Amino acid sequence: MNDDNRALRSGLWYFISHFLARGISYITVAIFTRILTKGEYGIYSNYTSILAVLTIIVTLNLSPTIFSARYDYSKSFDNYIFNILTLSSLSVICWAILLNIFWVDLECFFGISRTYLNIMIIYLFFFPAVDLYQARERFCFEYKKTALISIIISFGGFLLPLLFSLFIVNKLTAIIFGMSATTIVLGGILYIFEGLKITHLDFGCYKYALKICLPYIPHALSLTVLNSTDRLMITFFCGSEETALYSLAYNCGSIMILFLVAMNMAYGPWLAEKLANGEYDRIRLFASRYINCFFVCGVGIMLVAPEILLILGGRTYIEAIYVILPVALGCICQFLYTMFVNVEQFKKKTIGMALASVSAALLNMILNYVFIPRFGYTAAAYTTLAGYLWLLLIHMALVAKLGYAKVYSYRKVLSTVGMGFAAAAGCVFLYGYTVIRYMVLILYISVLLIVVRRKMKCRGIFLSDLLKSE
Numbered sequence: 001m002n003d004d005n006r007a008l009r010s011g012l013w014y015f016i017s018h019f020l021a022r023g024i025s026y027i028t029v030a031i032f033t034r035i036l037t038k039g040e041y042g043i044y045s046n047y048t049s050i051l052a053v054l055t056i057i058v059t060l061n062l063s064p065t066i067f068s069a070r071y072d073y074s075k076s077f078d079n080y081i082f083n084i085l086t087l088s089s090l091s092v093i094c095w096a097i098l099l100n101i102f103w104v105d106l107e108c109f110f111g112i113s114r115t116y117l118n119i120m121i122i123y124l125f126f127f128p129a130v131d132l133y134q135a136r137e138r139f140c141f142e143y144k145k146t147a148l149i150s151i152i153i154s155f156g157g158f159l160l161p162l163l164f165s166l167f168i169v170n171k172l173t174a175i176i177f178g179m180s181a182t183t184i185v186l187g188g189i190l191y192i193f194e195g196l197k198i199t200h201l202d203f204g205c206y207k208y209a210l211k212i213c214l215p216y217i218p219h220a221l222s223l224t225v226l227n228s229t230d231r232l233m234i235t236f237f238c239g240s241e242e243t244a245l246y247s248l249a250y251n252c253g254s255i256m257i258l259f260l261v262a263m264n265m266a267y268g269p270w271l272a273e274k275l276a277n278g279e280y281d282r283i284r285l286f287a288s289r290y291i292n293c294f295f296v297c298g299v300g301i302m303l304v305a306p307e308i309l310l311i312l313g314g315r316t317y318i319e320a321i322y323v324i325l326p327v328a329l330g331c332i333c334q335f336l337y338t339m340f341v342n343v344e345q346f347k348k349k350t351i352g353m354a355l356a357s358v359s360a361a362l363l364n365m366i367l368n369y370v371f372i373p374r375f376g377y378t379a380a381a382y383t384t385l386a387g388y389l390w391l392l393l394i395h396m397a398l399v400a401k402l403g404y405a406k407v408y409s410y411r412k413v414l415s416t417v418g419m420g421f422a423a424a425a426g427c428v429f430l431y432g433y434t435v436i437r438y439m440v441l442i443l444y445i446s447v448l449l450i451v452v453r454r455k456m457k458c459r460g461i462f463l464s465d466l467l468k469s470e
Contacts, residue, residue: 305325
């Protein structure tokens with residue numbers, strides 16, 4: 001099977017499994033907003049924000065090292081995986097001790113109890129086993145196992161919180177524990193599975209991984225801060241109920257990330273192989289169609305944003321509708337700069353990535369501090385958009401400096417951003433005229449179906465056409 005066919009098949013499976021997994025997660029959001037009070041949902045959102053930050057710091061975020069280790073450790077790849085898994089475990093143990101010692105002083109800042117902290121630590125110990133296993137399978141185009149694990153975790157994260165909430169009086173505790181349980185069990189199984197394949201401990205793997213991941217940690221952490229500090233600052237300035245409104249609207253707008261992550265699971269490995277072979281024209285051709293595909297999905301989500309918000313939260317959350325559009329625009333910018341980040345990862349240039357992300361996070365925090373007290377929680381969506389737009393411009397410059405500007409059409413990238421702003425402005429207008437918006441949506445879908453039909457071949461589908469080169 002050639003590279004394009006492997007990428008196509010794995011990409012379709014990643015997309016389907018991730019779409020199903022994220023779809024289930026959005027169903028859980030709709031249920032959680034009805035089980036929990038607004039205040040409890042605000043605390044839950046805070047918990048997930050803290051978890052996102054600690055996942056990067058405590059586990060060392062080692063999976064991005066696989067991008068280059070796949071080639072540098074081609075003869076001992078399994079051994080490399082387990083070695084860096086042990087490195088992650090050592091880090092989690094050290095952080096667990098430190099956090100529990102100083103938690104009396106930290107609890108007021110984080111706003112969660114020691115019980116939730118230790119559930120989080122147990123989750124963080126086993127999560128890397130799942131994360132590294134899936135990363136390895138993606139780069140080997142072994143899509144079936146990755147898809148199966150994603151679906152198992154998603155169903156577990158949906159069913160177990162509901163089951164535990166029947167027996168645990170504190171519904172917030174039931175949901176937090178239930179969301180973690182599947183990953184903990186599956187991570188333990190995979191930890192043993194990976195350990196059985198090890199041939200020897202190689203501390204050279206530690207040095208190799210740390211050299212790549214330590215500069216990458218500020219990058220990943222800053223992106224998480226960019227996504228998470230808005231909730232923390234809204235809680236501080238406005239209260240937990242406003243955090244709940246913002247969080248739900250942000251989840252609705254970031255449905256586009258579902259497409260980004262699923263598509264990049266196949267695009268990342270495919271891009272690495274094409275860069276290694278110097279097939280720049282092929283990348284440029286595909287990238288243009290890849291951008292078009294994502295943009296079409298994004299505009300469709302903007303058009304149905306009010307309905308998404310009603311389904312996930314109900315009418316009590318409808319006032320947050322205008323948060324969705326800047327979040328969706330931020331997702332378009334995030335999608336575009338991720339394409340450039342993939343090139344930087346391939347070249348192992350993580351220091352520039354870190355500096356770019358730190359600067360964006362600082363910009364976001366300053367803007368949040370200035371505008372949230374004046375304009376309320378809605379301002380956080382626009383400050384996050386500013387951060388993502390800044391990141392896109394910086395990463396475009398970094399890739400050009402590396403000599404890879406020929407890989408992507410910069411004019412195409414910038415024009416896509418411009419069209420995104422125009423589409424968002426149109427949707428803001430249409431939100432006040434539901435009947436007209438539905439007519440536009442029907443027209444949009446009809447035109448899209450006509451285009452897709454023309455792209456279809458006798459034995460192919462639209463995505464297969466995207467992966468073919470001329």
